[in-house]
Amino acid sequence: MSLRRTPLYDAHLRAGAKMVEFAGWEMPVQYTSVLEEHHAVRNDAGLFDVSHMGVFVFEGPGALEDCNRLITNDLGRIENGRALYTVVVDDEGKVIDDVICYRFSPERILVVVNAANRETDFSWFRSKGAELRDDSDRWALLALQGPRAQSLLQPLASVDLATIRYFRFAEAHLAGKPAIVARTGYTGEDGFELFCRPEDAEALWTALVQAGARPCGLGARDTLRLEAAFCLYGNELTREYTPFEAGLDWVVKLDKNDFVGKEALLRQRAEGVNRKLVGFTLEDRGIPRGGYPVLHDGREVGVVTSGTMSPTLKKPIGLAYVPAELASVGSTFEVKIRDKAAKARVIETPFYRRSR
Secondary structure, eight states: OOOBOOTTHHHHHHTTOEEEEETTEEEEEESSOHHHHHHHHHHSOEEEEOTTSEEEEEESTTHHHHHHTTSSSOGGGSOTTEEEEEEEEOTTSOEEEEEEEEEEETTEEEEEEOGGGHHHHHHHHHHTTOOOEEOGGGOEEEEEESTTHHHHHGGGBSSOGGGSOTTBEEEEEETTEEEEEEOOOSSSSOEEEEEEOGGGHHHHHHHHHHHTOEEOOHHHHHHHHHHTTOOOBTTTBSTTOOTTTTTOGGGOOTTSSOOTTHHHHHHHHHHOOSEEEEEEEESSSOOOOTTOEEEETTEEEEEEEEEEEOTTTOSEEEEEEEEGGGOSTTOEEEEEETTEEEEEEEEOSOSOOOOO
């Protein structure tokens, strides 16, 4: 099967990007080096192509209620113009996807889903009787992230970006073209995610690069999100885990009206969880990677979901599912790296928190 390409594919090639397969798409993993691109986002401004993400729309009378019934968080608690991070779970409370919902009005909700789950999510929503459409091909998405994101974007924007607070959005014009500007991101830095028409994407990308934004690939996106302890679907979130096990209790509103998976999550809340997702650092030499076994007293008790040598902190960090009794800060276990057991210690997350 041939890989899909975003509207920015040619721009990536001209910039010398190394392209890889990701979720059925041909995407840039890096342009120069992952480390350089990582530090550009932490210290300046980086630009990502995230046009592979899926975009669904609930529209018409009852749109808010229809969408709210399929997510764990509560769209009824936020105002128009705000975004909401949430998860979608199955009838057993297991995570199907994590998504962001953008509330334009009670009659129009836009939902951004992970690229790998686009077809799965759409089929799931429809199987539960939801009325929605897949608008993914009508949008290109760019993410401008870093401490200089606002100053670089402002000259191109028709709105005062300072008025768009965190997890809020506005319809505007960027470089004279219609767009949606959302103060959201996946890096742990300030920044914006920009929705535009596919035919406008390359001009906007070029304008931002000329203004000083550095093109960044999936490699830096992964190390940045891991330092911020953001979950990645397929690693920390799968149909094996529930939001309570993943530490996402805060996006589960059990006091709202009935939603898919509510009964199962009520049971788990009452009974407690047997395993939890934790952040850790290694105290022995080595770099943890996803899939490495977690050991305790010589016995395999869990698994590393993501790990790296943190470019910002310059120490090995990772996320892992461990038994609940090992989940408190300060607890220790071992990570099996090849044939050796490296000592690990649970630490507070996020590993990195930007200065404000």
